[in-house]
Every structure is written in structure tokens, then in C-alpha cells.
Amino acid sequence: MTVEQTTTHIFQTSFGKVIALKNRGVIKAQSIRYARSERFQKPVAEQPSSEIIFPDKIPVCPQAISPLAEKMIGPTHIENFEPDESTQYLSVFRPDSFTENEKLPVVVWIHGGSHEIGCGDLPTSDPSDWVREQQIIVVAVSYRLGLFGFLGGGEIPPNLGLFDIIEALKWIRNYISEFGGDAGNIILLGQSSGGDAIAHLMISEGVEGLFQRVIIQSAPLGLRHKRQKMSAEFLKKTEGLKTETDVFKMMEEYKKYVPSVIKYGLKAAMPFGIQYGYPPLCREEESIEKWKGNAKKYDVLIGLNNNETAFYLKTSDALNKYFGKGLGLKIMDKTVEKTTELIYGIPAKIFAENYAKAGGNVYLFRIHSGSESSRIGAPHCIDLPLIFGNESAWKSSEMLKDIPWEYINENGKKLRAIWAEFARTGNISDDSEKPDILKIRKISF
Template sequence: MLSLSERALQTTVKNQTIHLHTFDTPFGKIQALKENGVLKAASIRYARSERFKMPVPLPYAETESVPDKTPVCPQNISPLLERLIGSTDPEKFEVNESPQFLTVTRPETFSENEKLPVVVWIHGGSYEIGCGDLPTSDPAAWVKEQNIIVVSVSYRLGLFGFLGGDERRPANLGLFDIIEALKWIRNYITSFGGDRENITLFGQSSGGDAVAHLMISEGIENLFRRVIIHSAPLGFRHKRQKMSAEFLRNTALMQDEKEVLKMTEQYTKFLPSTLRYGLKSAMPFCLQYGYAPLCKEEESLALWRERARQYDVLIGSNHDETAFYVKTAEKGIYTYLPNSVLDRIVRITTVSIYEKPARIFAENYAAGGGNIYTFRIHSKIRNNAVGASHCVDLPLIFENREAWKHSELLKNVPWEYIRNNGRKLRTLWAEFARTGRISNDSDLPEILELHKIQ
């Protein structure tokens, strides 16, 4: 039974009965939607910000109502992502230049006085697109199965959050947003039945990169205990200073533009050249070393090693990370190359961007005495041309068949295959979130390769 102070409400929208619960918290009254065995308190504003300014935490909830639309940072819709994951319905989202919102999803019922482990979801999207609260990252199945709480965080992206370096446009504002969200979670998650002493950060792609760097950020003491890092492009983190400085200069004229969507449309004219900066120009927005809350680049490995005993780590990637980008390209040189050459390109780029940097990270962390596991996800489906490509881990963790049904990433992949492997993977990751360990007796899915680094 629920041990929290709640008030059950019921309302009708378009002849459909909606059940609500109101949480009485020190932050204020917050309504949650009751659906499919979970309670979801959506789009809680944890901070506000003016353009290119630091986030300011809120002392109380601005509203207790359930929002009609999901707030998102201004961004361009990515045609590649639309093919990879599925089409986005713009009518369900509302552009907001101050997108500091989070969503709390927890089981509908649990034992009295039980404190549930908390997983904080940091979404990916190259620091440029996405938000925390998407159908393709709906944690309901995971929350209900494993009796955990998942908090999904949105933060500033692109020009607004991850390009800076001067007095008018500070760097790493999006990272500061995430830190404010973690402070909010630390302060208020007990009101939702969460254990503030057992918080795990879970990030995928650029979200994984952000999680890795939160471990060495200033001002994060006691905000989390464990991290799960999926497909972090750590190979893109090196020697970005010149590229970022050039991109910052070229977009200076846009900083006072009143129409935010005009800003997102126009910055693409100034994207860094691949010929000049190599593969890392594929992710033009990123965290920037040497600016708060981060250290200098040359200090990063030593700082991870120094903090190794503070956090349990689970880090890994998919075997064919770059396959979707290489093998489904609709134009360019890749369309003319034979499969054998494309396979070689996929392996080389996957190793350089994801696998080798993760291995260096893990070995360095273990050398500092840290508790760290590495993993790799494979595809066992023969007629799946892209194999275990980037983002294939998402439907495994966030099982939502309706949201993923049009994804080209899962073309010719039976949903039962996703469901069966996903259930086992969710069980393992929840075990890690609870204890920081994965037992040798745990049932591994056939797609997973897992190692404890000694």
C-alpha cells in the first residue's frame, strides 16, 4: 500500500476517465497520472533560466496540474533520427527555451516505508536534439517490472546549452541544468518513495558522455552513487577547443535573435567542416573542458581515477554502433561501397569512437580501485542488416512496442526477440542500480557480453 500522503482524483477528458494522484511534497502539490500500473508525474519544472544564463532552482512547484504537451528545447527535427527511431508528432510538444523539466515515474503501489532505488535518465541526441520524456524512452515497463523509480530529465541543448566560452555565452550550461535536476531529486525524491541514498545516473549516447563527465564535475557531491553509461562517444571528447571556438565565433550574430526557431534553423549554416576537424565535427555541440564545472582535458583521466572509489560504474556499447549511419545512408560515398567495405568502416569507427575510449576509461577507473563492469550488446538476427547499431539498446530498456513499431532500426527484428532479451537486460541493470553488483549467477540475455574489470 502507498505510504505517501496522496489524494486520488478522477477527471474525464474526451469521454475517457483519467485517474490522478496528488503528491504532497515540500516542493508543493504535484499531480501524477495513474496508468498501466505506474504513477507518472510529468514535466515538473525544477529550474528556470534566461538565455545564456545559469539555471535558477525553484523553491516551489509552479503548478500541480498535468501538462497537455511535453516541453522541449528548441531544436531541428533530424531526418536521420526520424528513420532510426520513428517519426515525431510536433503537436505533442511545446518549444520552451527554458526546458528545465523532469518526470517522475514510479510503481502504482509498494510496501509501506519501502525506499525504492532511483534511476535518473539522461537522454542522448548529440547534445542537440531530444528531451527526457519521449514515448521511445518511456520507463513504465522497467519501473513496473523491477519496482524502481525512474526520473527523466530535460535540459538545454545545442546553441542554448552546449556552445559557449565567453562572458556572454558561458560553456556547459546544459550540464549545469542537469546538476540542478540532481539537486532537486536529492531534495524531493523521498516524497515519491525514492531512496535519496541510492541514485543511479543512466545516460545513452551524449547522455552517457554527460554522465561520465558529471563524475568529475564540481558541485556534485552526494548527488548520486552509481552510473550506467551506454554508447558514450568518448572518442569525440578530445581536442575540440579550436572547433568549438570557431563555431562560437560564427554564431555570434545569432545570440540576440528573438525567434528561437529561427536560431535553430540558421546555425546549420555554420556547422564545423568534417574535412577540417574530422569525425568529431559530426557532434558539433559538446561539453567543453577548461570551463566550469569541468577540469582541463589533460586532467580528466587522473580525476576519474581519483574519484574511482566513489561511484559504481557499468559502461559499454553496441557491437555495430555506426552501422545505421553507414549502411542506410541515402546519399554520399557509402551508397556506392560493397558490404564488405561498409562492415570494415563500421568496425573501425565503432572501435575508435566508442569501444577503445570506453576500454581506456574502464582500465583507468579500475586502476584507481573502482568497481566497474563493461558490456557489449550483439545482434543474433541474421537478416538484420544493421546489426546492433546505435540506439538498439533503447527498446530493450524502454519496452514500448507502439513507439518503436515504425523504426527502421528494428526492421526484420521480431518484437518477441526485443521483449525476451529486454526483460533480462532490465533485470540486470536494476540489480546493478540496487547493489552496484551483478551476480555471476544472474541470467544474461544471449545478446549481452559482460565483464567485471579487475
């Protein structure tokens, strides 16, 4: 078999000269800086430049490596990444086969990771398979996380990560047409905390005309309520770190304070997050009416995986020691079911129904396992290999170890086609071929 060689492609844009890599029918322009920021300051848009854009390493917000993510998804090869507090970068993926003057729908990927870990440019979210199959453009966005992006108050502005994403969307609106994208058809796609961010971008100030549709996967909307006291306490505990110059020391030190907020219950599983009552957001008590008021602005596809919290509960060695079989396993299954509904399922259903009642176009979905070989069903993050494919990146995933890749790929191709249909039109035809693992319906009243 012949291995296709990687070559370069040059985008001559009004923003600058961008050197991209071309391989297997996809052109990738990597790590384009869209904004800059000082520590705990709002981002400032990057200006056009005559400098050539072609980074050799992937910038990433300083973060602590997650042992659970390493186990379930795969190891992070840190030698490929460059820590950068000012993490305002994006990458553009475009099909190589392209008709001049063609304008493709643009899917903007907002990664998850509890507003604490992750990056827009991880191999496990490389969208090349999707771009190649469906003739779409995908833009992957990196933004500030954790202490730098999602914890503030007093002198430190909250929601800096949201402000970063808004700057990325402004860049996309201004320049994506020069990469072949349709600036009038921007679709936000977010998973987990990325979905949470997107839901709140829908009610943020300063986003008018920046996107037309949203796909919200596994957003923990059940954790969004009454976070003010927890955020204030966590901010106070970490106050001494704000002037620390060693970012790696910051990452080690803040983890010591996480147990102090466990008393706040389930929401403490995500100590970083959006903060109501600070720009660009409204007060929490105003949020539902804001979503209803914007219902006719955005097409929405929202949903979850059927066994979300199995990712955390059924993979715990300590819990499996006592709940791994017999009656214990039945208790574990019931706990997964209840917590999945509380954090993900019920909030998604309420969101969709409120949106539809207000006149919005909204679809609600649920992804099931459908595979008897999977002991944890359809957990958090199982949607990622379905959407992004890329078998080589997922080969060491514990989450997929009992599932044949052929099964993932077969269902993934159909799911990618459905999501691309929604991206193009805002609708999903009843006649479209859907994977057996997907249950989806339009919410109407």
C-alpha cells in the same frame, strides 16, 4: 481484452501539489520544473509553490528535427511538445503497487542526441515497462541543448546543459523521497551524448553526494579530445544568432555553419559538446587523473553496441549505392568496425581499465545483434528499445523493421533485470540470467 483506464494520483509534497497520471500499474508525474534560466545564463533552482503542477504539453528545448532519427527511430509528433528555452523539467515514474515507507532505487535518465536534439519525455524512452517489472523509480530529465546548452565561451558560459542536470540532481536529492525514492541510491543512466554528460558529471564540481552509481551506454568518448578550436570557431560563426528572438530561425540558421567545422574530422559529427577548462569541469589534461581520483566514489557500468556506426553508415542511401553489396559491403563492414572501436569501443575499454586500476568497481559490456534478420547488426540506439520496451512507440522504427518484437522483448526483459540489479546493489551476480545478446564482465586488476 479490457483496456485499463487512466486515472489521476496526487503527490502532496513539500515542493508542491503534483497531479500525476496512473495507468497499467505505473504513476507518472510529468514535466515538473526543477529550475529556470535566462538565455545563456546558469540555471536557478525552482522554489516550492502552492500552484498545482499538471502541464498539458511536454516542454522541449528548441531544436532542428533530425531526418536520421525520424527514419531510424520514429517520427516526432511535434503537436505534443512546447518549445521552451528554459528547458529545466523532469518527470517521475513510480510503480503503483507500493508499500508505505518503502524506498526504491532511483534511475535518472539523461537522454542522448549529440547534445543537440532530444527530450527526456519521448515515447521511445518511456520507462513504464521497466518500472513495472523491476519496482524501481525512473526520473527522466530534460535540459538545454545545442546553442542554448552546449556551446559557449567569452560572454556565454559553456556547459550550461551540465549545470542544468546538476540542478535536476539537487532537486531529486531534496524531493524524491516524497515520491517513494531512496535519495541515497541515485543511479545515472545515459545513452550516447547522455552517457558522455554522465562521464563528465563524475568529474564535475558541485556533485558531491548527488549520485552513487552510473550506467554509461554508447558514450562517444573518442570524440572528447581537443575540441577547443572547433568549439571556438563554431561559436564565432554563430555569434550573430545569440540575440535572435525567433528560436525557430535560430535553429534553421545555425545548421548553415555546421559544414564549416567538417575539417576537424570525426569530432565534427558532434559540433556541440562539453567544454574542458570551464566550470564545472577541469582542463582536458587533468580529466583522466580526476576520474581515477573519484574511482571509489561511484559504481560504473559502461559499454556499447557492437555495430554503433552502422546506424549512420549502413542507413545512408548514398553510401549503399556504392557499398551495399559485394566488395563494397565488405569495405562498409570494416569501416563500421573500425569507427565503432575508435569512437566508442576503445575509449570505453580504456576508461574501464583506468577506473579498475584506481580501485573502482566497474563492469564493461557489449550488446550484439544475435539476430540474422538484422542487416545492420547492433547499431547505435538499439539499446533503447531493449531498456525501455514500449512496443507501440517503436512500431515505425526502420532500425527494428527486420527484427520481431518478441525477440526485442525477450532480450529486453533480461537486460532490464540486469541493469536493475546493478542499480540496487552496484554489482551483477555471475548467476543472474543474462540475455544471449549481452557480453559483460567485471574489470579487475
